[in-house]
Amino acid sequence: MNKTAQIRGSLLSRNTLLNFIGQAVHMLASIITIPFIVRGLGIERFGLLSLVWVIFGYFAIFDLGIGRATTKFVAEALGKGEENEIPHLVWIAVTIQVILGIVGALALIGITPLLVERILKIPSDLIGEAKATFYVLALSLPVVFISGSFRGLLEAVQRFDLVNAVTVPASVLNYILTLIGIGLSLKLPGIVALILFSRFGVLAAFVMLNLRIMPWLRKYSVSFSLFSLFPRLFSFGGWVTVSGIVGPILVYLDRFLIGALISMSAVAYYTASYEAVTRLWIIPSSLVMALFPAFSALEGMRDRERLQFFFIRSVKYIFLTLGLVVLIISLFAKEILQIWLGVDFAMKSEAVLQILALAVLINSLAHFPFALLQGIGRPDLLAKFHLLELPIYVGMAGGLVKVWGITGAALAWTL
Structure with missing residues (x-):
């Protein structure tokens, strides 16, 4: 061990x-x-x-x-x-x-x-x-x-x-x-x-x-003393569950709003860019899976110095690696879509791909403070943030989709 x-x-x-x-x-x-x-x-x-x-x-x-x-x-x-x-x-x-x-x-x-x-x-x-x-x-x-x-x-x-x-x-x-x-x-x-x-x-x-x-x-x-473990497990797990319920709503609501307020064809133009660019999440998620137990162990050791070191180092690594990829996608979004899906998608989804690429970078960087909060035993802060974010996002996304269509949905997801 x-x-x-x-x-x-x-x-x-x-x-x-x-x-x-x-x-x-x-x-x-x-x-x-x-x-x-x-x-x-x-x-x-x-x-x-x-x-x-x-x-x-x-x-x-x-x-x-x-x-x-x-x-x-x-x-x-x-x-x-x-x-x-x-x-x-x-x-x-x-x-x-x-x-x-x-x-x-x-x-x-x-x-x-x-x-x-x-x-x-x-x-x-x-x-x-x-x-x-x-x-x-x-x-x-x-x-x-x-x-x-x-x-x-x-x-x-x-x-x-x-x-x-x-x-x-x-x-x-x-x-x-x-x-x-x-x-x-x-x-x-x-x-x-x-x-x-x-x-x-x-x-x-x-x-x-x-x-x-x-x-x-x-x-x-x-032993009857084991029952003292129940509150710890349920308290931590309960807050994780709150984030687990709210998180998918924040992720999937944009496509529901596009379908309800615009058309199913607009959903297709939006989803193609979304599904492509969110594949980049494989990079931060691979690192976060390893970091969460490490953060938890370091918190148990009360080793805040190394905890801070690994946190900052991870954020820098993801920013540099994904930042370069996002820059390339943003510069060549039209060409990428044209080669992959054709001229029609390139014309209607170029701005969406550029905005969502930036959103994925921001979201990827957010993986690490989220993992850190759970690692130090404060999943409640993360869950409360998600609960606060939900009504704001719903209102913003609905308004921006009505005004700017699928580009507005991408902006809402980024903001």
């Missing part, structure tokens, strides 16, 4: 590179396989599958930030040299995740008829298949939640090599299993069931790896 507790620049650089490679492999796998999946499923079933995963992502809020809290408090305990507290933290977190996973699964099962029959515009011939798909997906919630805590434990001890050794093959396997299901002429419930079985494999891998590198996790005894 000494190697983990002694946070070094070389360790963070290695972990960042591993995270970047992992995300790049996932992105490449999706680019290669999605055209085959679309052809195999057909547009309607692929659209339904995409929608299923989006809704599943929102039901992940039932996690209540416990996975993130596990990473935070385990890393902090390591920083303080309190390894004996870690088994209690981990197993309490896992117990909570089991309960939350069951509650989330029951909630998803209960709301499925309403979603499928009333809220979502699903073709009548796919309603039965859609219901069955959601029911199968609900069964995976407890497994996904528990996996989140064990993954968070590996991240806390800076073993991103092991995290990526599990998550990268698993993410690629999701696409491969979908193709296998198509080859076997399975419908969506069968395909999702295949992916569910792979999630059990992911959980087993995380558990075995944790027990191998931390055999003292087995040293666990039940």
Whole structure:
């Protein structure tokens, strides 16, 4: 554990590179396989599958930030040299995740008829298949939640090599299993069931790896004093959940407003630039994943000097690397769009791409104070900022979209 507790620049650089490679492999796998999946499923079933995963992502809020809290408090305990507290933290977190996973699964099962029959515009011939798909997906919630805590434990001890050794093959396997299901002429419930079985494999891998590198996790005894851990986990996780709920609204609202106030074609012109430029987030997110447990450990050590050093160094690195990329995109936005999507997109989306490129740079730099606030145990400040930002952004975005169209939406997202 000494190697983990002694946070070094070389360790963070290695972990960042591993995270970047992992995300790049996932992105490449999706680019290669999605055209085959679309052809195999057909547009309607692929659209339904995409929608299923989006809704599943929102039901992940039932996690209540416990996975993130596990990473935070385990890393902090390591920083303080309190390894004996870690088994209690981990197993309490896992117990909570089991309960939350069951509650989330029951909630998803209960709301499925309403979603499928009333809220979502699903073709009548796919309603039965859609219901069955959601029911199968609900069964995976407890497994996904528990996996989140064990993954968070590996991240806390800076073993991103092991995290990526599990998550990268698993993410690629999701696409491969979908193709296998198509080859076997399975419908969506069968395909999702295949992916569910792979999630059990992911959980087993995380558990075995944790027990191998931390055999003292087995040293666990039940005590009434353990209940004192509940408020800490729920307080931290609760504020993380608030940010997790507000964050997606801030991210997706612009396209909803464009569709409601302008047209669906305007959404297409805007989304093309948005989807392209936000791929740059892979760079700061790779670094932030490594920094969060490091910040937590350094806070546990009360080593504010190194905490400040890594924070400033990371911000400078991202500003210099992404700043150059953003400058190139801004200077050649028209040419990039013309080569990629044609003259029509270049004429209507040039300003959008230029503005969003700057927005991505600003947002990328914001990743680091956000991670720092959570690392030092103040996720409440981040959540309160998001709650304050939400009504301001909604009003500003609505006004700017009405006045300047998709360019106004890009400006609102930047400001």
